[in-house]
Amino acid sequence: MILAAKRPLIMVGGAASRLDQHPNAQIRDLVQRTRIPFFTTQMGKGVVAEDSDLYMGTAALSEGDHVHEAVDKADWIIAVGHDTCEKPPFIMSEGGPKVIHIAHQPATFTQAYWPQLEVIGEIGASVAALADRLEGKLLNAGALLPLREEILALIGExxxxxxxxxxxxxxxxxxxxxxxxxxxxxxxxxxxxxxxxxxxxxxxxxxxxxxxxxxxxxxxxxxxxxxxxxxxxxxxxxxxxxxxxxxxxxxxxxxxxxxxxxxxxxxxxxxxxxxxxxxxxxxxxxxxxxxxxxxxxxxxxxxxxxxxxxxxxxxxxxxxxxxxxxxxxxxxxxxxxxxxxxxxxxxxxxxxxxxxxx
Missing domain, CATH: 3.40.50.970 (Thiamin diphosphate (ThDP)-binding fold, Pyr/PP domains)
Structure with a gap:
């Protein structure tokens, strides 16, 4: 699914921030090796350094925020460590981005979040295995990066x-x-x-x-x-x-x-x-x-x-x-x-x- 994505985007969620240092490093490694841009939920901030050239912002609101310029244009969102107890970082809808949920536990399906695929298990091992299989193979990894400069300019206002x-x-x-x-x-x-x-x-x-x-x-x-x-x-x-x-x-x-x-x-x-x-x-x-x-x-x-x-x-x-x-x-x-x-x-x-x- 990720290999076929035309506009992939990684989301780092609050459950990822509760991991020990080793899985945090593996999540950062996934971003760097795949070169897929990422954004975070509010509670996922800092898991991947936000001075990265792949950082697209943080979802402070559920919709209409600066980062949603990228979220709304993505075709697949790879949600790493999203915990649905957190305020929704985006609202799923028919025709909107599809979601791959990578976490320790299955997703709680809601009107805002109903992923098409779930990868359940130790997050560090899951993302490390993904990085091994994806590195160097994603022709469209940076498709959303042209939006980054404008998003960061809005954030800096x-x-x-x-x-x-x-x-x-x-x-x-x-x-x-x-x-x-x-x-x-x-x-x-x-x-x-x-x-x-x-x-x-x-x-x-x-x-x-x-x-x-x-x-x-x-x-x-x-x-x-x-x-x-x-x-x-x-x-x-x-x-x-x-x-x-x-x-x-x-x-x-x-x-x-x-x-x-x-x-x-x-x-x-x-x-x-x-x-x-x-x-x-x-x-x-x-x-x-x-x-x-x-x-x-x-x-x-x-x-x-x-x-x-x-x-x-x-x-x-x-x-x-x-x-x-x-x-x-x-x-x-x-x-x-x-x-x-x-x-x-x-x-x-x-x-x-x-x-x-x-």
Whole structure:
């Protein structure tokens, strides 16, 4: 099936990120030896380095995202390690791309995902065997690569935005600029998860930790605490919305007690941005989406941590660099403008998938 494909595309899913290092290397080897371009789900980021010349982007949405320029034109998608507990990275439909599912477990068939073929077993062994059989034989391996430049240009938009408050696109650019190679970023859940999935280049497994299944709010700080405890030699940053932080922000005390090196970046918009956008998408009036915040600097200091509030566009980079260099637990609060992503989600409607008839 892959040999006959005219426009093949590899998708790396969340289950692949849970493998040990050896199968991760085999998945990277499959991409390099076949020269088939790849994209990732949100939770599959980093399994294959995203500085690769074959990277086509990450599916931050189920449809209409930048990467779907390639997804919609593919005739076969080779889904490696996709776990259907994750939000669908694309919606299958009759006449759309066909799918080969390579995983430890059979796929859970849904209206969004019903692969034509399943290869079930140890993922590393499966992809290694595929690479052996496909290397040098795929005349159409790079058929979708001409789309890459335009997709990456769209992904890069907004990095140098000079507006104030700071845009979410610019926040991703700043975090990517200050975090060393191999450092760990944990996300809470909110609108900022979309630009981080799209734009934050991840070259190592499990270095951008985000929840794209239950999408549990309040997960950012506890995830970062455990990451810092397990990886004392790595820089760790939690990126949280103000609402998500207020759910579990008291765990700053735990981080201080454990003498961790941890930076918590709070994106302050004074409301539930994603909930507001979803209310708009459903045609509902906005209700209960705004709230008051405490003084995050004083809150951090009350917990025995350090605190900084960003006041101008020139401040985020030096503030985060100083927090990372200073060690200990440091909270950095920055006002953000999330209007772009409110408009994006507010304009979405439920996809109309058509599974094959019985």
């Amino acid at each position: 907004g990095a140098d935005d000079k507006s104030w408050p700071v845009t979410l696109d610019h926040v991703v650019h700043v975090v990517g600029k200050v975090m060393p190679e191999g450092s760990i970023v944990t996300l809470d859940n909110g609108l900022y998860k979309i630009p981080f999935a799209r734009k934050y280049r991840t070259n190592h497994p499990n270095t951008l930790l985000l929840d794209n299944t239950l999408a549990t709010m309040g997960a950012g700080v506890p995830s970062a605490i455990v990451a810092a405890m397990l990886n004392p030699g790595h820089r760790v940053m939690a990126v949280c919305g103000d609402g998500g932080f207020q759910m579990t922000g008291q765990e700053l005390m735990t981080a201080v007690e454990q003498k961790l090196n941890l930076v918590v970046l709070i994106l302050d918009n004074g409301g539930w941005g994603m909930i507001e956008a979803k209310q708009t998408a459903k045609g509902f009036p906005n209700y209960g989406v705004n709230f008051l915040n405490p003084d995050f600097v004083k809150l951090a200091e009350a917990c025995g941590a350090k605190g900084t509030r960003v006041e101008t566009l020139d401040d985020p980079v030096p503030a985060l660099k100083a927090a990372l260099k200073g060690g200990g637990v440091h909270v950095v609060a920055v006002p953000v403008d999330d209007s772009k992503y409110k408009r994006l989600l507010g304009g979405l409607r439920s996809p109309k998938a058509k599974p094959p008839s019985a």
